[in-house]
Amino acid sequence: xxxxxxxxxxxxxxxxxxxxxxxxxxxxxxxxxxxxxxxxxxxxxxxxxxxxxxxxxxxxxxxxxxxxxxxxxxxxxxxxxxxxxxxxxxxxxxxxxxxxxxxxxxxxxxxxxxxxxxxxxxxxxxxxxxxxxxxxxxxxxxxxxxxxxxxxxxxxxxxxxxxxxxxxxxxxxxxxxxxxxxxxxxxxxxxxxxxxxxxxxxxxxxxxxxxxxxxxxxxxxxxxxxxxxxxxxxxxxxxxxxxxxxxxxxxxxxxxxxxxxxxxxxxxxxxxxxxxxxxxxxxxxxxxxxxxxxxxxxxxxxxxxxxxxxxxxxxxxxxxxxxxxxxxxxxxxxxxxxxxxxxxxxxxxxxxxxxxxxxxxxxxxxxxxxxxxxxxxxxxxxxxxxxxxxxxxxxxxxxxxxxxxxxxxxxxxxxxxxxxxxxxxxxxxxxxxxxxxxxxxxxxxxxxxxxxxxxxxxxxxxxxxxxxxxxxxxxxxxxxxxxxxxxxxxxxxxxxxxxxxxxxxxxxxxxxxxxxxxxxxxxxxxxxxxxxxxxxxxxxxxxxxxxxxxxxxxxxxxxxxxxxxxxxxxxxxxxxxxxxxxxxxxxxxxxxxxxxxxxxxxxxxxxxxxxxxxxxxxxxxxxxxxxxxxxxxxxxxxxxxxxxxxxxxxxxxxxxxxxxxxxxxxxxxxxxxxxxxxxxxxxxxxxxxxxxxxxxxxxxxxxxxxxxxxxxxxxxxxxxxxxxxxxxxxxxxxxxxxxxxxxxxxxxxxxxxxxxxxxxxxxxxxxxxxxxxxxxxxxxxxxxxxxxxxxxxxxxxxxxxxxxxxx
Numbered sequence: 001x002x003x004x005x006x007x008x009x010x011x012x013x014x015x016x017x018x019x020x021x022x023x024x025x026x027x028x029x030x031x032x033x034x035x036x037x038x039x040x041x042x043x044x045x046x047x048x049x050x051x052x053x054x055x056x057x058x059x060x061x062x063x064x065x066x067x068x069x070x071x072x073x074x075x076x077x078x079x080x081x082x083x084x085x086x087x088x089x090x091x092x093x094x095x096x097x098x099x100x101x102x103x104x105x106x107x108x109x110x111x112x113x114x115x116x117x118x119x120x121x122x123x124x125x126x127x128x129x130x131x132x133x134x135x136x137x138x139x140x141x142x143x144x145x146x147x148x149x150x151x152x153x154x155x156x157x158x159x160x161x162x163x164x165x166x167x168x169x170x171x172x173x174x175x176x177x178x179x180x181x182x183x184x185x186x187x188x189x190x191x192x193x194x195x196x197x198x199x200x201x202x203x204x205x206x207x208x209x210x211x212x213x214x215x216x217x218x219x220x221x222x223x224x225x226x227x228x229x230x231x232x233x234x235x236x237x238x239x240x241x242x243x244x245x246x247x248x249x250x251x252x253x254x255x256x257x258x259x260x261x262x263x264x265x266x267x268x269x270x271x272x273x274x275x276x277x278x279x280x281x282x283x284x285x286x287x288x289x290x291x292x293x294x295x296x297x298x299x300x301x302x303x304x305x306x307x308x309x310x311x312x313x314x315x316x317x318x319x320x321x322x323x324x325x326x327x328x329x330x331x332x333x334x335x336x337x338x339x340x341x342x343x344x345x346x347x348x349x350x351x352x353x354x355x356x357x358x359x360x361x362x363x364x365x366x367x368x369x370x371x372x373x374x375x376x377x378x379x380x381x382x383x384x385x386x387x388x389x390x391x392x393x394x395x396x397x398x399x400x401x402x403x404x405x406x407x408x409x410x411x412x413x414x415x416x417x418x419x420x421x422x423x424x425x426x427x428x429x430x431x432x433x434x435x436x437x438x439x440x441x442x443x444x445x446x447x448x449x450x451x452x453x454x455x456x457x458x459x460x461x462x463x464x465x466x467x468x469x470x471x472x473x474x475x476x477x478x479x480x481x482x483x484x485x486x487x488x489x490x491x492x493x494x495x496x497x498x499x500x501x502x503x504x505x506x507x508x509x510x511x512x513x514x515x516x517x518x519x520x521x522x523x524x525x526x527x528x529x530x531x532x533x534x535x536x537x538x539x540x541x542x543x544x545x546x547x548x549x550x551x552x553x554x555x556x557x558x559x560x561x562x563x564x565x566x567x568x569x570x571x572x573x574x575x576x577x578x579x580x581x582x583x584x585x586x587x588x589x590x591x592x593x594x595x596x597x598x599x600x601x602x603x604x605x606x607x608x609x610x611x612x613x614x615x616x617x618x619x620x621x622x623x624x625x626x627x628x629x630x631x632x633x634x635x636x637x638x639x640x641x642x643x644x645x646x647x648x649x650x651x652x653x654x655x656x657x658x659x660x661x662x663x664x665x666x667x668x669x670x671x672x673x674x675x676x677x678x679x680x681x682x683x684x685x686x687x688x689x690x691x692x693x694x695x696x697x698x699x700x701x702x703x704x705x706x707x708x709x710x711x712x713x714x715x716x717x718x719x720x721x722x723x724x725x726x727x728x729x730x731x732x733x734x735x736x737x738x739x740x741x742x743x744x745x746x747x748x749x750x751x752x753x754x755x756x757x758x759x760x761x762x763x764x765x766x767x768x769x770x771x772x773x774x775x776x777x778x779x780x781x782x783x784x785x786x787x788x789x790x791x792x793x794x795x796x797x798x799x800x801x802x803x804x805x806x807x
Contacts, residue, residue, distance in 0.1 A: 027120035032129040035116065043110055047275055048087070048119055049324055050105040051126040054079035056334040065336035065440025069298035072335040073287045076102045083124065099276065103283035104327045108276045129324060131274045154253040156370050156600075157243070157398030157423055162483035163256045166430050169518070171486060173257025173429035175436065178244050179285050179302035179337075180264040181278070182237030182309070183271055184212075184223060186407040187230035187264075189238055191246035191254055196230070197261045204229065207290040208300045211265040213277045228291055230264055232407035234271060237264065239414055240308050242405030243422035245429070252411065254404045256426025256482070257433070263288065263302060268309065275324060278309075282328040286335055303432055303439055304338040306425040307362075308418035310354045322355060322385050329361040336440025338363060340425045342417035343393040344379035350462035350473065351382060353392050358383035363446050364392045367399025367420040368479050374458065375400045378417055381473030382463035391465055393476040394446065395453050397423035424449070427482040435489040452485040453478030487519050493560030494521045498553045501642060503658045504571045504612065506718035510542040511570060513551070517562070521555035529570065530803040531739060531788075545790060546574045547801040548732065568732055573718030580614055583688030584711040587650075588619055591681020591703070595621040595674035601706050602668030604634070605694045610716040613657040613667075613692075617710040620646040621674030628708075630657050631666045634698050639665070658716070666698070669707055678705040688713050732800055733793055739805035745779040746793065748800075757793045761804060782806075 028036075035046055054075045059068045080102035087107065091098050097110040108131060109119065120128045154164050166172075177197065187196050187210075194201070198209035212227045223231030232238045247258035265281040267273045285305055287296040332339050341362040346352040357364035357379070364383070367375035374396065381392035399420030406412040428445055432438050438445055450471075458467030458474035471477045497516040502509060515524060515537045526534040528541045529549035543549060549570040554563040613630070629641035640657040659665060669675060682705035686694040691713050697704040734747040748757060761770035761782065769789065770782050789804040 027117055030120045030125065030127045031116065032127075034130050034132075035113075035128065043112055044116075045108060045110050045131040045274075045276070046116060047129045047131050047324060048107040048109055048125055049127040049129060050080075050083050050087075050107075051124050052079060052083040053105050053126075053327060054331075056331055059334040059336075065301075065303070066299055068334065068336040068440050069286070069301050072331060073296070073298040076105075076286075076331060080105045087119070087122065087124065099280075101276075101279050101283060103279055103286060103331060104324050106279065106324060127323075129275070131276050155403055157402055157419075158253065158256055160368075160370070160372065160398050161256070161423060161427065161480050163426065163430060164253075165483045166434070166486050167258075169434070169486065169490070171430050171434040171490075173245060173260030173426065174433045176257065176260045176304075176429040176432045176439075177300075177302040178241075178257070178260050178262050178425055178429055179305040180237055180241045180244070180262060181267050181281050181285070181305055181307050182240055182264065183268045184227070184233040184237050184266040185230045185241050185262075185264045186232035186235075186238040186405070186409070189242070189246075189405045189407075189409055190250075191248040191252050191405045191411075192238070192241050192262065194249075195245045195247075195255075195258070195260060195262055197263050198230075206230070207295075208288040208297065209263045210291070211281065211284040211288070213265060213267050213273075213280045213284075214269045227266070231266075233266070233268075235406040235412060236271070236308070236414075236418065237266070238407050239402075239404040239412065240306055240418060240422045243402060243419060244306060244426040246405050252405075254411070256423055257429035260426065260429040260433075273309065278325065279328050282332060285337065286332060298335065301335065301337060303336075304340060304425050304428040305332065306340050306422050307356065308342045308416075308421050310342065310344050310357055322358075325356050326359045326361065326385060329356055329359050333361045333442050336442060338425075338428050338442050338445055340365060340421050340428070342421040343367070345377045345416050345418075347378045347380050348374075348376050348460075350380050350460070352379040353381055353383045354379070355385075358385045358392060360385070360388070360390060363424065363449075364394050364476070365399075365417060365421045365424045366393040366396040366474070366476060367415075367417045368396045368456075368475075369400040370398070372454075372456075372479065374456070374474050375415070375417075375420075377415070378420075378474075380460065380462050381476075382465065389463060391471045391473055391476065394471075395424065395449055395476045396420065396456065396479045397427075398479075399423075424480060427480055427485070430482050431485055431489060434486045435491065438489060448485045448488055449480055449482075450477035452481050452488055454481050490519055491559060492519045494519045494555040494557050494562050496553050496555040496562040496564040498551075498564070499638075499641070500551070500569065502656055503569055504573075504716050505543070506573050506575055506577050507546070508542060508544045509570065509572050510540060512538070512540045513553075514538045515553065515555065517553070517555040519557060519559075521557050523556045525554040525556075527552040527554075531805045543570055543572050545803060546572045547790070547803060548572075549803075550732075571716075575718040577612075578715045578717050578719060580712045580714040581689040581691060582710055582712055583692065584686045584694050585678070585682060585705050585709050587617065587709050588676050588678060590683075590705065591678045593676055593678035593680070593705075595619075596677045596706075600668070601677070601697065601699055601704075602634075602666055603694055603706055603708060604696050604698065605665050605667065605692055606663040607659045607661050607665055607692055609691055610661050611659050611691050611713050612716060613655055613659060613711060613713055615652050615654045615712040616708045617650065617652050618646065618707060619650050619676035619709075620648055621676075622648050626675070627670040628653075628655050628657070629668060629670055630659050631668070632662065633664050634666045636666065641670075652710075652712075667708060675707045677707055679703055681705070691715055733802065735791060735802055735804055738802075739807045742782045742784055742806050743779065744804075746774060746776065748776045748793065760792045762790045762792070763787070 059071045099108040198206045210230045245260040246255035267277045267281040287298040288300045289296045341357040343357045343364045343366045367378040383392035397420040400415045402419035403413045455478045456475040460467045462473035494517040501512045548568040550567045551569045552565040627643045630639045642655040644653045680703045756773045791804045
């Protein structure tokens with residue numbers, strides 16, 4: 001309730017306020033010291049915090065978000081109405097302007113020092129605090145996208161946290177509502193209009209989807225006061241909503257959760273708000289209303305609120321008024337709403353995180369770069385409130401050079417923790433869309449984001465916590481990985497997949513297999529195709545005999561299982577590897593250049609035959625681990641990859657990358673260790689015999705040559721084998737069953753039923769022990785001692801070899 005009267009009338013009536021139960025100077029201990037600098041007659045705004053605050057802990061016993069929200073809303077509302085009744089009556093009687101809140105049991109009063117003293121002297125008043133200003137975390141850098149050109153891929157921050165991989169699983173934020181507390185939003189921006197809850201595709205209704213807390217101010221915001229529709233006031237809010245859920249359907253894939261629905265509240269006037277504005281917005285998010293303030297409905301509350309704003313001590317935030325904001329945050333959590341808060345842009349020093357990111361109930365987010373390093377500006381912990389010091393931030397997300405929506409329908413690039421927080425808010429939306437039972441389960445959501453984050457360390461020690469520990473005060477628990485988080489919470493059977501670090505060899509071959517199955521398998525069964533198996537997640541296996549081997553992985557979790565077979569994946573020939581050839585730029589003296597860490601750049605090449613890239617020369621700026629990968633095209637599927645440990649300086653690294661015949665192959669590095677690249681001097685193409693032709697880099701200029709010098713390449717095959725790797729001479733077949741007792745049948749997929757093939761069986765010394773003609777599917781009965789043999793079939797043109805185990 002508000003009442004407005006002239007200052008003269010207010011002064012004449014204020015002395016009628018009662019002093020309930022307290023006298024002398026005890027009232028001064030309740031008052032924020034900054035308020036004593038005001039003159040006696042000056043009209044000032046201050047927040048009156050009532051002694052009784054609702055205990056909402058009972059909400060944590062409730063199961064659903066809807067139940068939690070209704071419980072918290074009604075309890076807070078009832079507590080405020082009852083406990084404020086006496087004071088509000090006296091304010092009404094005195095004609096004093098005020099605004100009542102229930103989110104925190106407080107009243108914003110406009111009065112002079114005499115009014116303040118009378119109120120502070122009441123026994124039912126806990127404290128009187130300054131209605132201090134709080135500012136948004138303005139970007140440390142903003143670069144307008146003057147070209148307004150649509151990119152051809154998702155933004156780097158989305159890829160960094162693997163959100164696009166979550167989309168591929170079918171989860172894009174469906175049925176999840178996100179809230180944005182900021183300077184406002186340009187709601188009809190093409191990247192976010194269709195995701196706005198107040199838009200049905202043909203008309204707008206802003207009830208329950210928009211709240212403007214800025215009712216009046218001496219400033220002049222671009223969209224006025226008490227705006228009846230979402231409006232942008234400096235692009236900050238439009239940018240953050242864009243990062244949460246933006247997608248214009250035409251190439252601007254800027255949002256982490258492009259099918260989430262957004263609502264928004266304006267809590268700042270030209271980037272600056274007050275304590276009362278922030279509390280009023282939290283109150284509206286708890287139970288959104290119509291534009292006229294009626295019809296509050298906690299069922300329409302968002303699942304997560306993004307808060308890219310904060311207040312440091314030198315802006316007026318102090319321990320006397322922290323509790324008011326922290327209570328609002330904790331009440332949101334109790335209602336099942338995740339409160340994501342940007343850590344701040346005051347790093348790189350320790351103890352630079354401010355209100356409200358310091359609170360235990362706030363999910364504080366630091367900023368990282370495209371190189372997966374911490375942003376220099378990202379505020380560090382530790383954080384203290386309520387007499388407790390805690391490690392902050394909680395997690396970190398991309399925040400440097402983030403491209404997103406701008407007011408007016410365009411796009412711009414900004415840097416700041418304001419850009420990192422929306423990545424996490426969008427990640428929350430993806431989690432809930434993947435597992436709707438997580439809605440309202442704030443602790444569980446935050447725990448899985450922490451648990452699955454990419455662990456990151458720092459050399460910086462803050463408040464006694466070393467940067468080498470997890471969590472630490474630079475990264476928190478690490479940089480979020482939403483794919484890992486979704487796979488942990490989704491309730492589906494695995495989708496089996498694996499990779500191997502080698503596929504061809506001579507005489508024998510050791511292969512390291514890596515499970516890549518989705519949805520968190522708990523057990524594995526590998527069949528290596530030579531009679532051997534393993535139950536390890538990532539086994540190593542040695543093939544000791546020539547042949548072509550199919551590998552099968554069965555992955556299982558508590559829901560079900562899945563298997564994948566890769567036919568003739570491993571090929572082992574006889575003799576020595578074919579000779580290697582060298583080519584490419586011999587070294588980095590071809591021209592100018594420098595160390596570089598961008599993993600998106602590399603070299604295009606054509607593989608004119610099936611080849612193995614055996615080794616490469618690189619120049620590393622420092623020691624570290626990098627993954628060298630060959631893709632079927634820029635931004636395409638990984639064909640082969642190898643993780644290598646580098647030392648600083650020039651070195652040759654063995655990679656053994658198998659590359660099938662094909663044009664437009666692309667080799668690049670994944671990781672953050674600097675490698676040397678030339679910016680002048682290359683002379684494309686570089687032909688390596690008749691095997692490989694290195695054609696260009698992807699830097700857009702013929703003057704660049706990236707990372708990989710003096711390639712060592714060989715053709716797939718062995719000098720003692722004729723055509724063993726050539727598809728046109730290969731006859732795959734299966735022995736059923738295998739192992740067996742000497743009674744088995746042959747399955748030859750490429751041979752018509754009844755067609756005969758020559759069958760020869762050899763012992764481990766290479767001696768022939770059995771020979772016959774047999775038809776496809778014909779059962780054979782051989783009398784051999786238990787042991788390991790090799791069965792060879794051929795029809796005069798094609799042949800195949802398989803291991804035979806007789807028990």
